Amino acid sequence: MASSNRSSNSLLVPNATAALDQMKYEVAREIGIAIPQDGYYGEMATRDAGAIGGNITRKLVQMAEMQLAGRASR
Numbered sequence: 001m002a003s004s005n006r007s008s009n010s011l012l013v014p015n016a017t018a019a020l021d022q023m024k025y026e027v028a029r030e031i032g033i034a035i036p037q038d039g040y041y042g043e044m045a046t047r048d049a050g051a052i053g054g055n056i057t058r059k060l061v062q063m064a065e066m067q068l069a070g071r072a073s074r
Contacts, residue, residue, distance in 0.1 A: 020056070023056055023059065024052060024056060027052050027055045027056050027059065028052050030055070031051055031052070031055060033048045033051065033052060
């Protein structure tokens with residue numbers, strides 16, 4: 001398998017960082033999890049971090065599906 005120079009968690013679109021951070025706060029608020037104000041996640045339960053990440057993934061997939069469906073109807 002070919003090696004890659006980017007890490008698995010680096011963004012393909014670097015300008016998306018702010019939007020993803022905003023989505024993280026929105027999702028956490030929706031599911032009732034407090035995000036540490038200092039940005040340190042070391043004391044957050046793994047289950048909570050996973051719930052936030054899982055819900056973000058769900059939303060991103062839903063957004064992509066809607067975008068693809070919009071293209072298909074054109």
